[in-house]
Amino acid sequence: MKLRRYARKRILAVDPTHRGFGYVVLEEPDRLVDWGLCLVRSRKEVATLVRVRRLIRHLEPEVVVVEDTRHPGCRRGQRVRDLLDGIAAAAAELGVASSRIPAAEVRQSAATIGVTNKDAVAKLLSARFPELEPLLPPRRKTWVSEDERMAVFDSIALAIAFSKVGAITMIRTLTTLKRYE
Amino acid sequence: MKALENYLRMYRKRAGLTQSELAYLLGVQSSGKISRYERFARRPTLETALAFEVILGVPIRDLFEGVNEDVEHEVKKRARRLRRRLAQRQAHKRKLAVLAAIVSRSSDEVMYEPLR
Numbered sequence: 598m599k600l601r602r603y604a605r606k607r608i609l610a611v612d613p614t615h616r617g618f619g620y621v622v623l624e625e626p627d628r629l630v631d632w633g634l635c636l637v638r639s640r641k642e643v644a645t646l647v648r649v650r651r652l653i654r655h656l657e658p659e660v661v662v663v664e665d666t667r668h669p670g671c672r673r674g675q676r677v678r679d680l681l682d683g684i685a686a687a688a689a690e691l692g693v694a695s696s697r698i699p700a701a702e703v704r705q706s707a708a709t710i711g712v713t714n715k716d717a718v719a720k721l722l723s724a725r726f727p728e729l730e731p732l733l734p735p736r737r738k739t740w741v742s743e744d745e746r747m748a749v750f751d752s753i754a755l756a757i758a759f760s761k762v763g764a765i766t767m768i769r770t771l772t773t774l775k776r777y778e
Numbered sequence: 779m780k781a782l783e784n785y786l787r788m789y790r791k792r793a794g795l796t797q798s799e800l801a802y803l804l805g806v807q808s809s810g811k812i813s814r815y816e817r818f819a820r821r822p823t824l825e826t827a828l829a830f831e832v833i834l835g836v837p838i839r840d841l842f843e844g845v846n847e848d849v850e851h852e853v854k855k856r857a858r859r860l861r862r863r864l865a866q867r868q869a870h871k872r873k874l875a876v877l878a879a880i881v882s883r884s885s886d887e888v889m890y891e892p893l894r
Contacts, residue, residue: 605779624779630788655817659779728792 609658610756611649611684612748613677618645619748622656623756629726631656632749642676646683653691661688662759664751665697672700696759703754715743719750726753783844787816789834803833821845857881 605625612619617636624630631652637644653661663685665671666678673681685695707718716736723733734744790800790812797809797816804812804826814820822830831838839846861877 607779628788630782630785632791656782657780731794 606659606760607656608660608662608756608759609652609656610662610752610759612664612751612755613645613680614745614748616641616745617748618649619745619750619752620649620652621749621752621756622652622658623753623760625760627725629728629753632729632732632753634732634746634749636745642680642683645680646687649684650687650691653688653693658693660759661685661693661695662755663695663697664755665699667697668699668701670699670701698755698758700751703758706758707754715747715750718754719747722750722753729753781843781847783818784815784842786812786830786834786841789836789841790816793834795833800833804829854881854883 607630608623608625610621610623614634616638617634619634620632621629622631635645635648637648649661661684663681664673666673666681671678681697685697688695703718707713712718712721719733723730729749732746732749734746737743790797795803797812801807801809801812806812811820815822815826827838827842830836830841834841857877857880861874861881864874864877
């Protein structure tokens, strides 16, 4: 079926870390336009919002996707909750829609195909997007904190979950990837 | 969705090159110029654009998709106008066919699943 190009969306997904944020910009259906990890030192919240605003102005996404902190299963701290609200507000200020996807939904989608942890999801995503492979952190030991590079993989999982029919697409994508593992 | 002016950053990162490495390959002094191209603050010359194509292995029209879309749109608009003008003057059939081909050439239609 032929669709006009404008039917596609450019999605910016942001996932904050303890000292910055990871982001991806995905053009539907699966073109990864930009990705990275922004580290900020002082005045983290303000600096993060400045960088996110700059990304929105530069890449002009149709939608900004962040984690849904209002979901009962959300385990984010107050600082990140406020920051995510700030990102959504910044997007609205710049005339861009924002969408919130609960992390639990992403986890559930992955669990349906037997992928039960973030490391495995990240590995599958790096197989699908080889450009992300250099960012793939080593498997986390239980006594080590999460590597901040994981924020990039969390962002892309959010973007994929948002894209098209959300969780169903995520399941389909991960299932296809698992077949080639 | 309107395409970005260029996708140099995306293809550079895919190739795993840094801005300074790309600057070196292009034969420019600093990576600042690459940054300006990637921020759409500056447009490269034809020689530089061709060098990008050689380095990144991607056709210019894909590297500069947004520019390409704008140029194509403008050319089509002019071709439509010229065709109308020539049709009134009983112009050569071949010329009209060429203009019709320009107008009907559709690069803005792509095969994708519908969004739900």
